[in-house]
Amino acid sequence: MNIVIVVIIAIVALLAGTALGVWISQRQTKKILMENPPLNEDAVRMMMSSMGRKPSETQVQQVLRQIRQSAKQAEKKKK
Numbered sequence: 888m889n890i891v892i893v894v895i896i897a898i899v900a901l902l903a904g905t906a907l908g909v910w911i912s913q914r915q916t917k918k919i920l921m922e923n924p925p926l927n928e929d930a931v932r933m934m935m936s937s938m939g940r941k942p943s944e945t946q947v948q949q950v951l952r953q954i955r956q957s958a959k960q961a962e963k964k965k966k
Contacts, residue, residue, distance in 0.1 A: 917962070926954055 931950050935942040 921955075921958060921962070924951075924954060924958065926951070 928947055928951065931947050932942055935946070935950075
């Protein structure tokens with residue numbers, strides 16, 4: 888009887904640990920992506936240059952702010 892209880896506790900602990908680990912890693916990944924978006928200033932400049940525009944620093948910063956703001960709004964919608 889004791890061995891059954893130990894096995895049940897081990898399975899429950901394994902499932903709880905897995906769920907907790909997935910949840911923590913998702914939160915950490917989202918936090919890192921919000922702080923360091925995959926698009927940086929150089930990528931925005933390259934995209935604007937490929938469209939035939941010579942972007943100013945103000946335009947680049949404006950695009951980056953818009954990207955960050957839309958990511959925050961999307962995050963708020965999910966909650």
